[in-house]
Amino acid sequence: MKPKDTASALDWKPSCTATRLLFLLTGIANATWAAMVPFAKLRLNLNDAALGSVLLALGCGAMLAMPATGWLMKRYGSGKVLLVSGAAMVVSVPLLAIAPNPVMLAAALFLFGALLGMVDVAMNNQAVFVELQAGKPLMSSFHGLFSLGGLLGGVGVAALLKVGLSMTLIATVVGIAFTVVTIQQSHRFLPHEQTEPEHEEHQRFRMPHGIIWLLGMLCFFGFLTEGAMLDWGAVFLRFERGMDEAGAGLGYAAFSLAMTGGRLTGDWINHHLGPQKIVFIGGLLAAMGLGVIVLAPWVWLSLCGFVLVGMGASNVVPVLFSASARIPGVPASTAMPLVTMCGYSGILAGPAAIGFLSRATSLPIALGCTGLLMAFVAFNAWIVKPTPVKVS
Secondary structure (H helix, E strand, O other): OOOOOOOHHOOHHHHHHHHHHHHHHHHHHHHHHHHHHHHHHHHHHOOOHHHHHHHHHHHHHHHHHHHHHHHHHHHHHHHHHOOOOOOHHHHHHHHHHHOOHHHHHHHHHHHHHHHHHHHHHHHHHHHHHHHHHHOOOHHHHHHHHHHHHHHHHHHHHHHHHOOOOOOHHHHHHHHHHHHHHHHHHHOOOOHHHHHOOOHHHOOOOOHHHHHHHHHHHHHHHHHHHHHHHHHHHHHHHHOHHHHHHHOOOHHHHHHHHHHHHHHHOOHHHHHHHHHHHHHHHHHHHHHHHHHHHHHOOOOOHHHHHHHHHHHHOOOOHHHHHHOOOOOOOOOOHHHHHHHHHHHHHHHHHHHHHHHHHHOOOHHHHHHHHHHHHHHHHHHOHOOOOOOOOOOO
16 A cells, blocks of 8 residues: 555645635624624514524524435535535525514525525535545534634624624625635535445445434534533523623633634544544543533632533534544435434524423533533444545
């Protein structure tokens, strides 16, 4: 065996750049919508219950689109799916800002969620095969750029609103940028032939359903933890630790910064530790962090727990996504949509489940149970396999 020549070794880099841009833009688009929520509530005069009902449309659109994306990728390839869904953002993002009534906003959110679901599955599919082409871990940095996009989008939208730009103009600019970059980079996406390796064609029907569902369950728990920090972190600090409303947001900020840093350095960590150790150590670190959050007697120590959760959880989901494309006998276009759908259902339904458990017991107990779920993830680290080294 000998290494591939330099020209072949560089083939993956244009596709890598294009896919990284899509991850970054998707994070910015998510953050843009997050900033629109209070504006939509005020503009349409929605109470909390009505707003909650409208917000369900986003999740419904994503959950319905993800399984369909697998079929579309098999037929047309993930590159073409990305081109169409990414190009349509020029319409969907501005619609969120100008929807004239709750029904139209729900319809716009359904479209936005469906397109995000398609983009998410297809860009993760691209990321997996870029990683296989490169023969080294890359998935964590892709997801790190998504997290970075979320941070940049949140800060950027706030700054643009501060200088007097309207939310409609900001949404239009984000939609145009998403579409222009997608079209400009579309020729760099890996072609359909590369997304369905030949050996998978002969093993298409030997699907180890149990492994796919276990990967999906572990992704569900990973995303549930992220959703718990987003939706319940500030609530915990405000009502369980007595912080004021301004300070309560520090928990999620600490978590987000730790997660972004962990993902941006995750490929280097993966290269040195391997994916199984990342899932094992990361799951235990996140479980330990949740334990610190709920048991620490001092606020500053609880904030340290948020950092531990961000560091631990940061690379678990990227490694699991990468593993879903390397299940023997199962095409990535079959496994990834299912695993992705299971994962994102965790961030949609998980926080609500925590709310119900909190009402039946208490919020510290509910968050403690989330820590137990991350410990379960850690002890199932055996399911992931190392990224293969590319050789001839």
